[in-house]
Amino acid sequence: MTDETTKPQDDTSPSTDVAGTAAQASDAQDTSSVADEAVARKRGIKSYVIRGGRMTQAQTRGLDEIFPRLGLRHEQGELDLEALFGRRGPLVIEVGFGMGKSLCEQAQANPQTDFIGIEVHAPGVGKLLDEADKLGLTNLRVYRHDALEVLADCVPAGSADTFQLFFPDPWPKKKHHKRRIVQPAFVELVRRVLKPSGHFHMATDWANYAEAMAEEMAEAPGFANTAPAESAPYVPRPDFRPLTKFEQRGERLGHGVWDLIFVKQD
Numbered sequence: 001m002t003d004e005t006t007k008p009q010d011d012t013s014p015s016t017d018v019a020g021t022a023a024q025a026s027d028a029q030d031t032s033s034v035a036d037e038a039v040a041r042k043r044g045i046k047s048y049v050i051r052g053g054r055m056t057q058a059q060t061r062g063l064d065e066i067f068p069r070l071g072l073r074h075e076q077g078e079l080d081l082e083a084l085f086g087r088r089g090p091l092v093i094e095v096g097f098g099m100g101k102s103l104c105e106q107a108q109a110n111p112q113t114d115f116i117g118i119e120v121h122a123p124g125v126g127k128l129l130d131e132a133d134k135l136g137l138t139n140l141r142v143y144r145h146d147a148l149e150v151l152a153d154c155v156p157a158g159s160a161d162t163f164q165l166f167f168p169d170p171w172p173k174k175k176h177h178k179r180r181i182v183q184p185a186f187v188e189l190v191r192r193v194l195k196p197s198g199h200f201h202m203a204t205d206w207a208n209y210a211e212a213m214a215e216e217m218a219e220a221p222g223f224a225n226t227a228p229a230e231s232a233p234y235v236p237r238p239d240f241r242p243l244t245k246f247e248q249r250g251e252r253l254g255h256g257v258w259d260l261i262f263v264k265q266d
């Protein structure tokens with residue numbers, strides 16, 4: 001089982017208070033985040049908490065200077081992907097990229113693939129945009145908005161080849177399990193945006209959440225587990241998934257890691 005008594009101390013990164021009050025550092029004055037939270041409540045899954053936090057110069061630069069070019073807004077409505085990227089390549093969507101380390105690495109390593117990241121944590125969005133600009137990435141766009149809203153209203157149905165959810169907030173206390181993002185309403189939105197045969201890839205370092213993900217997906221219509229019999233319901237850690245910040249932290253704490261990959265059936 002995973003450690004339920006420690007929490008990350010880096011206040012520039014999204015933090016998960018494993019005592020149960022998950023919180024993502026953000027700009028306390030940010031009214032759009034407050035609006036996002038209201039929206040999330042309306043949608044029925046309130047999977048994050050915004051709380052105040054400092055922004056570094058690079059993060060502020062990312063939000064102020066790069067967001068206008070590489071950022072996407074929920075108000076823009078449904079995306080025209082070909083116009084957005086100037087081509088129609090394979091599309092990867094990642095929800096909850098945190099500080100964006102692994103998403104940035106993937107976008108850099110796969111220039112033929114287009115990536116859309118969705119995150120509510122302002123410092124993380126700023127950091128990823130600052131990095132993406134410094135690396136000259138053209139195949140990455142980012143929302144700073146609640147993922148359920150973006151998936152329902154902005155991502156065209158049947159458009160994504162891969163959907164990634166790496167180390168979502170575990171909400172370990174039973175009374176907070178309703179805040180976990182992997183629930184039927186979310187899974188249905190993932191299915192909506194995936195192409196037929198598209199992959200839904202989840203990873204977590206919380207054994208109890210891994211079990212819940214496997215159970216939820218076994219019940220979800222239109223998905224089949226890709227796990228081989230030897231390791232089912234989990235897949236061996238794929239080489240193509242870069243180490244994320246939360247995974248690194250989990251490794252330090254001696255956590256296990258569970259990967260689950262489901263394929264969308266027609």
Ligand SMILES: C[S@@+](CC[C@H](N)C(=O)[O-])C[C@H]1O[C@@H](n2cnc3c(N)ncnc32)[C@H](O)[C@@H]1O
Nearest residue numbers: 014024047048096097098120147167244245246
């Ligand atoms: C525990 S962190 C993991 C970050 C990163 N994937 C990693 O492994 O380092 C989970 C992230 O999901 C984000 N998040 C949670 N619910 C969200 C939602 N509904 N929409 C967008 N982001 C969300 C949080 O802000 C947080 O940054």
